[in-house]
Amino acid sequence: MSLTASIGQPISRLEGNLKVTGAAKYSGDYNVAGLLYGHVINSTITKGKIAQISTVKAKALPGVIQVFTHENRPSLAWFNQMYADMDAPPGSPFRPLYDGEIRYNGQPIGLVVAETFELARYAATLVEVLYENETFSTNLEENVADAHTPALGLATMLKPPPPKPTGDFETAFAESFAQVTADYSHGTEHHNPLELFATTTIYEGDGKLTIYDKTQGTVNSQLYVGNVFGLKYKDVRVISPFVGGAFGSGLRPQYQLFMSVMASLELKRSVRVTLDRSQMFTFGHRPPTLQSTRFGADKDGKITAMNHSAIAETSRFEDYTEVVVNWSHMLYPAPNTLMEYKLVNLDVYSPLDMRSPGGSTGLHAIESTMDELAYKLNIDPLQLRLINYSDRDESLDRPYSSKELKQCFLQGAEKFGWANRNPEPGSMRNGNKLIGHGMATGIWEANHLPAKAEMIITKEGKLKVNSAVTDIGTGTMTIMAQIAADEFGLSVEDVVFSYGDSKKPFAPIQGGSFTTSTVGSAIKAAGKALRKKLLKKAGLMDNSAFRGVPISEVIFDNGYIILKNDPEVSVSLRDIILANKGKEIKTNNLSVPNVFKLKKYSRAAHSAVFVEVEVDQELGVVNVTRALTVVAAGRIINPKTARSQILGGMVWSISKALREETIVDHGLGKYMNQNLGEYHIPVHADIHDLDVIFVEENDTIINELGTKGVGEIGLVGMPPAIANAIYHATGKRINQFPIHFDSLL
Amino acid sequence: MAILSIVNQNSCEEEFSLREVPLKINGKLVNLQLRPWVSLLDALREYAGLTGTKKGCDHGQCGACTVLCDGERILSCLTLAVMKEDAEITTIEGVGTENELHPLQKAFIAHDAFQCGYCTPGQICSAIGMLNEGKAQNREDVKELMSGNLCRCGANSNIIDAIMEVKNETI
Numbered sequence: 001m002s003l004t005a006s007i008g009q010p011i012s013r014l015e016g017n018l019k020v021t022g023a024a025k026y027s028g029d030y031n032v033a034g035l036l037y038g039h040v041i042n043s044t045i046t047k048g049k050i051a052q053i054s055t056v057k058a059k060a061l062p063g064v065i066q067v068f069t070h071e072n073r074p075s076l077a078w079f080n081q082m083y084a085d086m087d088a089p090p091g092s093p094f095r096p097l098y099d100g101e102i103r104y105n106g107q108p109i110g111l112v113v114a115e116t117f118e119l120a121r122y123a124a125t126l127v128e129v130l131y132e133n134e135t136f137s138t139n140l141e142e143n144v145a146d147a148h149t150p151a152l153g154l155a156t157m158l159k160p161p162p163p164k165p166t167g168d169f170e171t172a173f174a175e176s177f178a179q180v181t182a183d184y185s186h187g188t189e190h191h192n193p194l195e196l197f198a199t200t201t202i203y204e205g206d207g208k209l210t211i212y213d214k215t216q217g218t219v220n221s222q223l224y225v226g227n228v229f230g231l232k233y234k235d236v237r238v239i240s241p242f243v244g245g246a247f248g249s250g251l252r253p254q255y256q257l258f259m260s261v262m263a264s265l266e267l268k269r270s271v272r273v274t275l276d277r278s279q280m281f282t283f284g285h286r287p288p289t290l291q292s293t294r295f296g297a298d299k300d301g302k303i304t305a306m307n308h309s310a311i312a313e314t315s316r317f318e319d320y321t322e323v324v325v326n327w328s329h330m331l332y333p334a335p336n337t338l339m340e341y342k343l344v345n346l347d348v349y350s351p352l353d354m355r356s357p358g359g360s361t362g363l364h365a366i367e368s369t370m371d372e373l374a375y376k377l378n379i380d381p382l383q384l385r386l387i388n389y390s391d392r393d394e395s396l397d398r399p400y401s402s403k404e405l406k407q408c409f410l411q412g413a414e415k416f417g418w419a420n421r422n423p424e425p426g427s428m429r430n431g432n433k434l435i436g437h438g439m440a441t442g443i444w445e446a447n448h449l450p451a452k453a454e455m456i457i458t459k460e461g462k463l464k465v466n467s468a469v470t471d472i473g474t475g476t477m478t479i480m481a482q483i484a485a486d487e488f489g490l491s492v493e494d495v496v497f498s499y500g501d502s503k504k505p506f507a508p509i510q511g512g513s514f515t516t517s518t519v520g521s522a523i524k525a526a527g528k529a530l531r532k533k534l535l536k537k538a539g540l541m542d543n544s545a546f547r548g549v550p551i552s553e554v555i556f557d558n559g560y561i562i563l564k565n566d567p568e569v570s571v572s573l574r575d576i577i578l579a580n581k582g583k584e585i586k587t588n589n590l591s592v593p594n595v596f597k598l599k600k601y602s603r604a605a606h607s608a609v610f611v612e613v614e615v616d617q618e619l620g621v622v623n624v625t626r627a628l629t630v631v632a633a634g635r636i637i638n639p640k641t642a643r644s645q646i647l648g649g650m651v652w653s654i655s656k657a658l659r660e661e662t663i664v665d666h667g668l669g670k671y672m673n674q675n676l677g678e679y680h681i682p683v684h685a686d687i688h689d690l691d692v693i694f695v696e697e698n699d700t701i702i703n704e705l706g707t708k709g710v711g712e713i714g715l716v717g718m719p720p721a722i723a724n725a726i727y728h729a730t731g732k733r734i735n736q737f738p739i740h741f742d743s744l745l
Numbered sequence: 746m747a748i749l750s751i752v753n754q755n756s757c758e759e760e761f762s763l764r765e766v767p768l769k770i771n772g773k774l775v776n777l778q779l780r781p782w783v784s785l786l787d788a789l790r791e792y793a794g795l796t797g798t799k800k801g802c803d804h805g806q807c808g809a810c811t812v813l814c815d816g817e818r819i820l821s822c823l824t825l826a827v828m829k830e831d832a833e834i835t836t837i838e839g840v841g842t843e844n845e846l847h848p849l850q851k852a853f854i855a856h857d858a859f860q861c862g863y864c865t866p867g868q869i870c871s872a873i874g875m876l877n878e879g880k881a882q883n884r885e886d887v888k889e890l891m892s893g894n895l896c897r898c899g900a901n902s903n904i905i906d907a908i909m910e911v912k913n914e915t916i
Contacts, residue, residue, distance in 0.1 A: 016854035019862030020846065020869060022797015022837035029796035117791060118782060194801045194809055194897045195863045244799070244863030245897050277802040473861030473898050644857045644900060651899030676806040676895065683892035685885075687901040 028198030046669030090153030091318030106282035167336030176296025195244020217509035284352025322358030367720035393602035436729025442607035442717025475641030487527030489557035513709030620741035649714015771839025808894030818874025837866035
């Protein structure tokens with residue numbers, strides 16, 4: 001009667017039915033009687049003050065309920081740190097409608113609330129604003145002289161500053177046999193999940209609110225609303241069962257949440273605020289970043305000196321940082337290193353973590369520099385990585401908890417046919433198409449945060465699991481059900497995992513590839529506690545064979561507790577519940593990472609990526625015809641959803657290297673392509689043969705599950721592999737993303 | 746429908762000429778009280794309570810709002826509801842039911858052809874319309890003809906796998 005373990009099975013998403021029938025409800029899909037609609041007004045200038053704002057014409061329209069501006073907004077928390085959230089960088093968070101100051105272009109300056117969506121949107125055009133303009137600056141390149149060392153804060157725990165220099169970089173670099181110096185430039189990108197940011201606030205009366213919010217953290221939004229509006233946390237319930245993509249954009253409470261709650265409290269009505277697509281470009285982005293690298297190696301290819309410097313944009317009010325320059329020394333054990341990371345304050349909104357923040361920026365520079373170094377040394381690029389391979393993280397002088405990157409290289413090279421590559425640039429072609437093969441390495445830190453989980457054996461003997469965590473499309477719901485099922489030898493059909501609700505046990509924001517390890521570990525802890533509790537209850541039953549039996553002597557399987565050394569002796573969970581007077585049995589447990597054990601090791605997922613491109617010789621058009629990502633990320637809970645995560649990262653890689661960019665007019669301080677027609681992401685016709693391999697990686701140190709997370713690792717190695725393949729095809733090294741066809745002509 | 750009654754209470758009909766718009770949605774006749782500028786997308790979502798059809802851009806750039814109109818795929822955000830009084834409209838809610846899924850719905854689940862699920866209703870309606878058109882001969886054609894439906898999660902290859910499975914089965 002023993003069931004196959006659920007962990008490791010490629011189970012289809014448990015919420016699949018709801019998503020393909022349109023029954024899955026997102027935050028803007030909750031319709032209630034008397035719902036009001038809000039439309040946000042945004043600043044059309046970049047810096048200055050609102051001299052005058054007239055709402056008379058808008059308010060005169062029948063059906064317009066109210067227009068909120070900084071002049072008539074309700075009393076809010078005065079202390080700026082009340083606006084901070086779990087992902088707030090050091091600084092003073094932006095406070096919507098707080099005053100008449102304009103800090104960036106597109107800043108929300110008002111909210112029209114009306115009885116229909118159309119009316120609110122129309123009335124917003126009737127609000128007249130007079131501004132006093134001030135001079136501003138949004139251009140990173142023109143302001144690098146003002147770069148400063150970032151302020152430290154709470155976020156520093158997950159985003160450590162660059163490691164201290166080692167050896168003597170300048171001397172070692174000068175004396176090295178082969179040297180490569182390169183500059184890299186990345187522009188602004190916006191997350192653009194397909195779902196528009198929306199919050200539906202249901203006014204329950206008695207000061208209670210139920211808020212359907214698009215977020216990556218239900219508790220994060222709950223605390224924010226409580227702090228900003230002076231409400232008791234228990235009166236604020238935030239629900240996000242389905243999230244239509246986020247990619248980091250939901251890590252901080254966004255202004256539609258503020259607007260919706262403010263209007264609901266003031267009007268004592270239920271209010272929905274949905275942003276339009278152009279407004280999706282007004283609250284956080286991947287920051288433009290300038291990088292330079294200097295790598296030196298001896299004649300055998302051993303890297304002796306590495307310097308990686310980055311200067312990135314941030315706002316005037318927060319020091320948002322990313323880990324850009326820490327990765328090279330985690331990968332390559334050079335004895336002389338110099339890593340630098342600085343910020344420039346500009347008149348923009350604070351940047352915000354966007355899928356593989358920092359890693360996808362830094363690894364491009366590192367791995368394209370490695371490619372250039374390989375050519376300089378006349379060594380195969382894959383061989384150069386193997387020459388500089390290490391099982392240790394020399395940047396922190398400690399071993400990796402596990403690292404099967406070498407297997408990634410070997411299996412990937414075999415499957416891709418890397419050995420067939422002619423290394424000479426421009427040597428491979430198909431008609432008028434130049435063919436290029438490129439490869440690169442990826443790395444992403446495997447983190448693990450504290451979280452709680454509740455587990456219940458219901459009256460029917462089924463298993464219920466509760467967590468506040470969201471599922472932003474990653475497969476979290478399915479994976480957590482799989483982990484929970486294995487705790488009791490149940491099938492996933494016998495598990496109900498409830499999530500996306502701030503009322504449920506605490507989970508941190510969902511991001512950084514740490515959710516499976518974090519919430520999964522909490523479920524393991526709750527499972528362990530609940531098994532003990534159930535065994536104890538079994539021992540209290542009449543004539544129980546389980547009285548005083550230690551937990552190590554029983555197994556839980558298919559709804560039964562069974563004696564290990566006498567499998568004939570068993571008791572069903574249902575009978576235990578009956579003996580418990582029909583009452584459910586539950587536990588609520590906190591799981592905290594074992595910091596003392598973990599600090600002796602570096603923990604990271606790795607990848608090897610192989611890419612084939614075709615470049616049209618006359619038109620410069622690039623097509624990624626074939627790509628393979630080989631991943632070592634510890635235990636894979638669900639190979640089907642994990643593969644999709646990596647495929648998603650690979651499509652994002654094509655987007656990053658070849659398509660997406662937010663174009664800025666620095667004269668206006670404004671983003672110019674705030675729509676999906678001009679903000680290009682790959683379409684189906686751009687995506688060809690993508691393949692994923694997970695190598696075996698057994699990590700007994702990292703956490704009880706042995707998981708490292710797969711959300712980011714798909715997007716770190718492939719962008720440089722594409723750039724390297726383009727070099728191999730054309731002999732042109734383009735270090736500015738996205739690579740445009742005209743740069744290849 | 747509660748929303749409509751509130752609009753009525755405010756008696757702004759004179760300025761904004763509310764009118765009865767009969768729409769045939771998923772085989773059922775629904776009489777909606779709409780102003781002439783209400784898009785078919787908003788009529789479905791906000792007035793008919795059919796929120797399966799999604800708004801991703803409201804500008805005809807993403808395909809999330811794709812529905813079938815007399816068997817042809819259209820962008821409901823670029824269509825006024827009043828234009829479709831005599832048409833047979835099929836939304837994702839009318840494509841299949843939870844107990845009796847359309848072959849494409851089953852294939853989307855089997856191939857993990859979605860992650861967040863937000864573009865999925867539009868992808869499925871668009872795929873039905875695309876197959877009805879009968880223009881696609883092979884995988885490359887399908888990719889090209891489905892390129893008006895964006896997927897930000899990057900499920901592209903799984904989406905095309907799912908559609909190809911159904912296309913090959915129905916030939």
